[in-house]
Amino acid sequence: MKQYTQQQILDSFRGATRSEIKKVTFPLDFDDVDFSRLEYYGWRDRKMPRRAYIAVEHDGRLVSLVLNRAEATPSRRTMCTWCRDVDLSEEVVLYTTRRTGAQGRRGDTIGTLVCSGFHCSKHARKLPPAYHKATDLDAIRAEQVAGLRNRVGSFVAEVLSTED
Ligand SMILES: [Zn+2]
Structure with missing residues (x-):
């Protein structure tokens, strides 16, 4: 992703009410976030335990969504x-x-x-625990990262598909 400011993220919310957007709290370490290593940026609201958000580049523009964590854990x-x-x-x-x-x-x-803490991008960059010398590790990682991007993209596309 490109680097974004809090304001750019706030301006990119879709399907959220004005009061929901007004209550968004960013993490304290926001300024240290390296967006270039992320397929999406997700965070939990530190003032509202069940509230979380994601920001994703979708069709060339930033889209942010409000998420709610379900009461029941799997x-x-x-x-x-x-x-x-x-x-x-x-x-x-x-x-x-x-x-x-x-x-x-x-x-x-x-x-x-x-993932409850939205560390998917980090997981996608992990390499398999065992592999042959001939294994193309960069290709494996690229495939995992592309898979993550596609799956987040389909979720966002589904959410936006009913937009007026
Ligand atoms: Zn994950």
């Missing part, structure tokens, strides 16, 4: 839908977001099982 350890990290090194939880447009105003949501 009963067994589950793989993240976006990074598919096989080590399960991060807790995976169900996040939901309101659909855009009339469906969203009626209360329709879309849910996805994602």
Whole structure:
């Protein structure tokens, strides 16, 4: 991703109410975030325990969404839908977001099982624990990163598909 300011992110929210956007709190380490190593930027709101957000470059522009963490945690350890990290090194939880447009105003949501702290980009850059000398590690990593980008992209596309 390109580097973004908090204001640019705030301006890019879709399907969120004005009061939701007004309550967004950024992490204290926001200035240290290296967007160039991220396929999406996600963070939890430190003032609202169940509230989280993602910012993603979608069709050439930044799109941000408000997420809510579901009350129930998955009963067994589950793989993240976006990074598919096989080590399960991060807790995976169900996040939901309101659909855009009339469906969203009626209360329709879309849910996805994602790493609770949004470290998918880091997981996607991990290499397999064992590999042959001839293995093209850069290719493996590029494939994992591309897979992550595509899966986050389809989620955002689905959310935006009902926009007025
Ligand atoms: Zn993940």
